Amino acid sequence: MVDTTTMCRKHLLGEHVETHMILGTLKSGIRLDGYARNNLLELKSLKKRHDELATEMVRRGYNHQSPLDWKEEDTDSLFQTDEVKNSKVDKSLSLEELHTRCSECRNNHSS
Ligand SMILES: [Zn+2]
Ligand SMILES: [Zn+2]
Numbered sequence: 001m002v003d004t005t006t007m008c009r010k011h012l013l014g015e016h017v018e019t020h021m022i023l024g025t026l027k028s029g030i031r032l033d034g035y036a037r038n039n040l041l042e043l044k045s046l047k048k049r050h051d052e053l054a055t056e057m058v059r060r061g062y063n064h065q066s067p068l069d070w071k072e073e074d075t076d077s078l079f080q081t082d083e084v085k086n087s088k089v090d091k092s093l094s095l096e097e098l099h100t101r102c103s104e105c106r107n108n109h110s111s
Helices: 009-028 033-037 043-059 072-078 091-101 103-110
Strands: none
Touching: 009 043, 009 072, 091 103
8 A cells, every 4th residue: 555656666566466366365265354454455455556567667767567357336345344345544654664674665765
């Protein structure tokens, strides 16, 4: 949920892979309630977030050949519970966490 232009390569690519994995998890029916409860997911924004990450990857000249296989009409059936559906990420917390873990992201962000 961090501004994609300030993320380092590793985290940009990492979060991109994550959006694909989350969708795969949803499709396979594995419950995600735990993540939703801990504010680690914002599924309503998953497609938008994937596209933001992919756009930034292409802008930097990285390879992106994996459109997210998410059809709008599937959305309701993919969300397993209301808790999962309405989950929200705490954006300032994610930013803080990323910057604690990664000096490259932190420097990009402040420059
Ligand atoms: Zn992708
Ligand atoms: Zn980073």
